[in-house]
Amino acid sequence: xxxxxxxxxxxxxxxxxxxxxxxxxxxxxxxxxxxxxxxxxxxxxxxxxxxxxxxxxxxxxxxxxxxxxxxxxxxxxxxxxxxxxxxxxxxxxxxxxxxxxxxxxxxxx
Numbered sequence: 001x002x003x004x005x006x007x008x009x010x011x012x013x014x015x016x017x018x019x020x021x022x023x024x025x026x027x028x029x030x031x032x033x034x035x036x037x038x039x040x041x042x043x044x045x046x047x048x049x050x051x052x053x054x055x056x057x058x059x060x061x062x063x064x065x066x067x068x069x070x071x072x073x074x075x076x077x078x079x080x081x082x083x084x085x086x087x088x089x090x091x092x093x094x095x096x097x098x099x100x101x102x103x104x105x106x107x108x109x
Contacts, residue, residue: 010034010103012046025091031084031101037064038081047104048077048086052097061086062104 011034021027037044044064051057060068061077064084074089088095 010037012101012103014101021091023091023093027088027091029086029099031079031086033082033084033103036081037084037103044080044084045104046077046079046084047102048075049100049102050097051100057100059104 013032013034015030019027019029031046031048033046037046039045046062046064047059048061049057049059060071060075062068064079065077067073067075067077074092074095076087076089078085078087084101086099086101
């Protein structure tokens with residue numbers, strides 16, 4: 001997925017591939033920014049969103065690694081600067097979805 005945002009023109013790039021995985025496996029999804037998402041407050045303004053078929057997209061990680069309340073601990077956000085990764089440990093059937101990284105200037109609702 002490609003997104004431009006307001007810190008100059010930042011381009012976020014994710015591989016456009018589908019991953020073939022099974023429940024119980026560990027999966028990692030990468031996201032690369034065209035410039036650093038580290039701001040002067042020391043935070044990385046990168047959020048991860050999940051979109052299940054037929055449902056509204058929802059945020060579940062912000063500041064690159066902070067899970068929103070209620071998000072299971074098997075979802076792990078990591079990375080810094082321009083390189084970010086979403087890891088899902090012990091993949092569950094309900095985790096099958098499309099995942100997007102987005103540059104955000106505040107905590108998602």
